[in-house]
Amino acid sequence: MKIVIDGYEDLVMPEGDETLGQLLVELEKWIKDNKRVIVQIRLEGKPLSKKEKEALLQKKVSEFKVLELFTANPWQWAISSLSQMREYLPEIAMDMEKVSLLIQKGDYKKAFSLLDSCINLWNWVNENLEKIEKTFALDYTQILFKRGRLIDKIREFLELIEETNRALKNSDFLTVADILEYELAPRIREEQEIVGEIAELLKQQMN
Template sequence: MDISINGEKADITLESEKNIGEILAGLEYWLANSDPRYNEGFRLSGLSIDGHVIGADSLEDSFNRDIDSVDSIDITILSLAELVAEALLDSRQAIDEFNGCDFAGKRVFAEKWKTSPAALMISEESPDLYEIILNTFSGVGISVDGLTAIIDERLRELEFPAKELNDMNPVITEIAGRLEELPLDIQTGKDRRAAETVSFFSGIAEKIFRIFKLLKIRGFPVDDIRVAEILVSDYIGEFNDVIKELLQAYEQQDSVLVGDLAEYELAPRLRGLYAALNISSTEAA
């Protein structure tokens, strides 16, 4: 039996599988070991048996079909990154629909959007973005122009993670410098600037973590990177712990600890992580 995935013949050796359902059940393991794009998950989006497209109403019956009665299977799947990109594009279109609503329509738009497939996907994979979109559609968040800019940024991350990372260089330089200045800002009463620095840094760190995950999905050799002799995955874990400690100290108004963590821990860690990831992704691109 010939098995194709997204139109390409798949080198799958059947062992004890007896029906179509068992073949599909083993697909996750095969994909995870053959294509890094699917390591973070995938979903079945289409199935054809012997050239006949299987509809949703007959999908379950097809799972029970004996493989001895089948000559060919064509499976269509989407990676997690592709599914998220699709959800973001759908949300982009939802913004246009929202703008076209009258006052009454805008009042109920958020509830309608919450039940859409795009909203469900984004709530699972990007809870922070889900809240931003929902708040805008509820009339209590950022402007639709601001929301559009955020969605476009996430789409660029998905499509060109290495370029998006490289383009962050001036931002990294600025925020690392501001982290080193944070103790002085706190001491001299520049509370607004200090709050902006903490918020700005938190967002930049989250963006780096997102891009790291996307680079892995796209097959960039980032798992072997070492930062200060520490494997990058462990380094990110430690980095994230220090970020949580900073945010907790900031909420508790522990200005001494906030200043020390920002200047002596987070600024050098940010520079080191960014440099290591950027060099690796640029060389592999």
């Protein structure tokens, strides 16, 4: 396997018998030691999602040809990511309200296509929040905001996601519409404020 990091080849050489999971652990440590953070992984030229990565961790590196990593300065990446989140969250909330309206109109095909896009973007937000917590040794269980503890807000949101999934399995689409419009969308808008406060915490660390 050829490893390319920010366009440079052979900075790290893989062992032939190691797994992709073992290699990624080594690469994450090497990049962290060089005061960088991984912002994207590409395998065979395609972006590797968190779900895909988990499915491939036990495969041997010899089964693949090219692994590309793109890195950034941790502070710049985190502040940029949080800024993007603050832009995306209102869009996700608005789209969830649109999904609710489409469901009420009976246009399920458009509704669930748009909901899928919302979920993908929401997953990106959550994955990056987790990465920021890990990279900067933040403890979200200890962070207290004006509206309560961050960990409690996350727990409430996950409970609503589970409730939505149950309603979907039961084909109770009107309940799905209500949860999206009256529960999830407002909480996503609230999370925009939380993201802003996390950005302030990071800026304080920088100083």
